[in-house]
Every structure is written in structure tokens, then in C-alpha cells.
Amino acid sequence: MKKLKFPKGFLWGGSTSAYQFEGGVNQGGKGLSVQDKNKDNWMPGVTGFEVCSDHYNNWKTDVKMLAELGFKSYRFSIAWSRIIPDGDGNINKEGINFYKNLILELKKYNIEPVVTMYHFDLPLALEKKGGWLSRNTVDAFEKFARAIFNEYKDLVKYWLTINEQNIVVLMSDVIGMANTHSTGNKIKDKWQINHNLLLAQAKAVIACKEICKNALIGPAPNISVTYPNSNKPLDFLAKLDFDMERNWVYLDVGVKGVYPNVFLRKLEKLNSMFDYEKNDMKILKKGTADFIAFNYYNSATIKYKQAHTNNLEIKKDQQSGLVGDTYEKVRNKNLPLTEFNWEIDPEGLRNTLRDIHERYGLPLMITENGIGGYDTLTEQGTINDDYRIKYYQAHITQMALAIDDGVELIGYMPWSAIDLVSTHEGVKKRYGFIFVNRDEFDLKDMKRYKKKSFFWYQNVIKTNGENLS
Ligand code: BG6
Numbered sequence: 001m002k003k004l005k006f007p008k009g010f011l012w013g014g015s016t017s018a019y020q021f022e023g024g025v026n027q028g029g030k031g032l033s034v035q036d037k038n039k040d041n042w043m044p045g046v047t048g049f050e051v052c053s054d055h056y057n058n059w060k061t062d063v064k065m066l067a068e069l070g071f072k073s074y075r076f077s078i079a080w081s082r083i084i085p086d087g088d089g090n091i092n093k094e095g096i097n098f099y100k101n102l103i104l105e106l107k108k109y110n111i112e113p114v115v116t117m118y119h120f121d122l123p124l125a126l127e128k129k130g131g132w133l134s135r136n137t138v139d140a141f142e143k144f145a146r147a148i149f150n151e152y153k154d155l156v157k158y159w160l161t162i163n164e165q166n167i168v169v170l171m172s173d174v175i176g177m178a179n180t181h182s183t184g185n186k187i188k189d190k191w192q193i194n195h196n197l198l199l200a201q202a203k204a205v206i207a208c209k210e211i212c213k214n215a216l217i218g219p220a221p222n223i224s225v226t227y228p229n230s231n232k233p234l235d236f237l238a239k240l241d242f243d244m245e246r247n248w249v250y251l252d253v254g255v256k257g258v259y260p261n262v263f264l265r266k267l268e269k270l271n272s273m274f275d276y277e278k279n280d281m282k283i284l285k286k287g288t289a290d291f292i293a294f295n296y297y298n299s300a301t302i303k304y305k306q307a308h309t310n311n312l313e314i315k316k317d318q319q320s321g322l323v324g325d326t327y328e329k330v331r332n333k334n335l336p337l338t339e340f341n342w343e344i345d346p347e348g349l350r351n352t353l354r355d356i357h358e359r360y361g362l363p364l365m366i367t368e369n370g371i372g373g374y375d376t377l378t379e380q381g382t383i384n385d386d387y388r389i390k391y392y393q394a395h396i397t398q399m400a401l402a403i404d405d406g407v408e409l410i411g412y413m414p415w416s417a418i419d420l421v422s423t424h425e426g427v428k429k430r431y432g433f434i435f436v437n438r439d440e441f442d443l444k445d446m447k448r449y450k451k452k453s454f455f456w457y458q459n460v461i462k463t464n465g466e467n468l469s
Helices: 059-069 093-108 124-128 135-152 165-170 186-211 233-256 261-269 280-286 346-360 386-405 452-462
Strands: 011-015 073-077 112-118 158-163 216-220 226-228 292-295 300-304 327-330 364-368 409-412 434-436 448-450
Touching (some): 011 059, 011 112, 011 364, 059 093, 059 448, 073 158, 093 112, 112 135, 112 364, 124 135, 135 186, 158 165, 158 186, 165 186, 165 233, 186 233, 186 261, 186 280, 216 233, 233 261, 233 300, 233 327, 233 346, 346 364, 346 386, 386 409, 386 452
Parallel strands (some): 011 073, 011 409, 073 112, 112 158, 158 216, 226 300
Antiparallel strands (some): 300 327
């Protein structure tokens, strides 16, 4: 077999998000976010986010371990409510310093910080005042963006705007972000939230270009290549509809600065066009991305749905079950499942890379990919996660094939660098190369242990992806 080749300077690394990893909810002057649930107001049997992996109190040890792993990059998110506790008021110096110290520590080990500005954790005070349905939240986001750009402009090269905007819009309930301000038209609300997020993103991009002269900025949606369930023409039409709402509308606006016409027509036909101001479209046109970051877990297989309900329904979780007015996501029997029932499709990653590359032609960065599973700490302090190694071997091979096809891929930051709390399935669904010694409700000693995949990934990075065995 041909040798796998990755470009020189490829950004091997890993990913986390503030609300799933930091904890320290009541420390350092942080305000509450919509995600700061505890076990009494969150799902039964699943831990809340008040402690997570206690990274807030272990950040130095954590960075040291990532450096030992050989990370060239590390993607983390800034908690908006740590920087501006009520989302829109005064800046909290302690919050600014926390991330400054983290970035400086990463740089000490030559790890490139890749910073997500917003990962599902809207300040609670803003949600109470209207959330993303309100344009005030757009203005507040721009203020927050300008604050962090001014503070970190000389330290950060890669900025990501909004994590998985498509999941926020389509499946807010399963990721703890349910919209609490319905106007009565669910479809319009959904796309109004989307428009406001796109506007917030464009304003942040414009501010970034003004303030951070040497930085690059891009969106970070969750993109799944889409297969029609059969060769029936209507299944293909359903695939196009799904693609539009699940993948492309976010990138068409974020990269090209324009809404796809078919999408706007559809909203008009449904009497659900979002409200916008005259200048909005100009802002969207101006605030476009330098590169595309995206998260990939699996592909989607789509079937035409006979009964038109004109309503988007959400089922189970981010990856399984999404039903639109003409389409339905169905199980692809060709693909195996993870322990948490997510389909595994490594070739789908190559297909997704090709699809995005052909559509937009910008450099690409994978900012999430990974497998959630049960891991056990043995008495010897080891964790045998061969299943994770197998998953990554297959996906990294497909990345190399996509690069060989001509795709410009600049980095890979799988989810997650270190164990953390899943969006809605607790800490038992583990993702990291590093095990955190805690259970769902027993916080134990929080000690970090290197999993088998840690040593394997260390060697992958050392050989720039040439040795995956
Ligand atoms: C992505 C999110 O949807 O998938 C992460 O950006 C999330 O925040 C990851 O943790 C895995 O999903 P889950 O539900 O297993 O935590």
C-alpha cells in the first residue's frame, strides 16, 4: 500500500469545550451559562456540568500531558460567561487571565491554540432576555468578540466562530439549549435563530479582520456527507433537501456570504421567512471565512418522506434521527455502530472532505471526530481502548486519501483530548486519549491516566501520520 502522507506542519491535536471540560462554575467570577446545570435540573442518571474534569484547577497538568502526547495544536473554547459574566456587561479580568495563561502555557510547548469563541454556552442572563431569537444577543456577541480579540490578538492565529451552529439550530433540545422564547411559529423561530447566529458570526469575522491582523477565522459546523437511501429519484431530492438544511445553508452564508435561493424560497412557501434588516445581507457578504473547520462523526442516509408535515422533528440525539418535511434520516445497514449507537463511516470522512472542498475550495480543518465508549481503569492504572485506536486508524487513513485526492487539509483535532462530560450522556461516554478518574456522581480523585490510545496517537504524531500501526 502507498505510504500515507500528511503535509509538513500538519496541525495534529485534540479538542475540548469549556462547559464540558472546565468545571469551576463558581470560581474566578464566572457567570452562569445555559449549560451550567446540576444533577437536580438536568437529565436523570447523568451528571451536570459544575465540575466536569476540573480542568479549571488542573490546566497546567493537562497542558503538560498534551505536550507529552506531542500535540501541535489544541482546540478549546472560551466560556463567554467567564469573560462577561452577564453576557453584556463588564469584563471579568480573572476570566481574561485564565485563558491568557492557558494560551501562554500552550505556546511554551509550541502547541498552536485553536480557539472556539462559542461552544453551546450562552450566558444565562442573555437567554433570559430573549436568547438567540433576540438581536440584542447579536450585539452582545459582537461586544464579547471584540473583547477577546483585543486581549488575545497577538497570541491566537486560528479563531473558530460558533461550534456546530447547525446542531444548535436543528437539535437545540438534545444539547441543552432549548429555545425558551417561542413566538408560535416553530419553523420561523428556528431560522430566525439561525439568521441571528449567522449575523453574529459575520460581525465577529469583520471585527477579527479589523483587530487581529495576522489571524485566520472560520466557522465550525458539524458536516455529514449525505447518501440517498436508494436510487429512486425522490430519495435524491430528499438528500438535496436534507443537505441544504443540515449542511450547506450555514457554510454558503459563512463562506460565500449569500443564502441559497432554494432555501429562501422554501421558507417563503412555508410562510416562515425570518425577519431581517436591510443592511444584514451586506454584513453577511462582508464577514466571510478564511478557512473551514468542521466536526465529523458520521454520514447521513436519507429517504424521501411521503407525509408532508412541514415540520422539523427531532429525535434522540445529534447524529441519529432527524426528520424534515420531505426527508427522514434512516439507518445505514452497511455501517457498524458504536456502543452509543452512532454509525461509523471512515470512508464518509473522505467523502465529506471531498464534498466540502469541491463546494468551497478553502483550506479545511477537522475540529472534532472521535468515538464515545465505556472505558475501564484497571488496577494497574491502564486503560485498554483498542476500539478507539481502530476507529482513528480508519479515519486518519481516509484523511490521507482525501489529501492525496487534492483536498487541502491543514489540521486534525479529534474529540476529545482528555475525557470530559458528553452533551447529554454523562461522563460514562468517554472520548479522550487521557482518562479522568471520576464517575457519573462520584468525583473520586480526578487523577489523569494515559490510555493505550495516548501512546498510539503519540507515535502517529511523531511520524506525521506515516505510522498508524
Ligand atoms: C459535538 C459537540 O456535537 O459532538 C460536542 O460539538 C459533543 O460538544 C460531541 O460532546 C460528542 O457528542 P456527545 O453528545 O456524545 O457528547
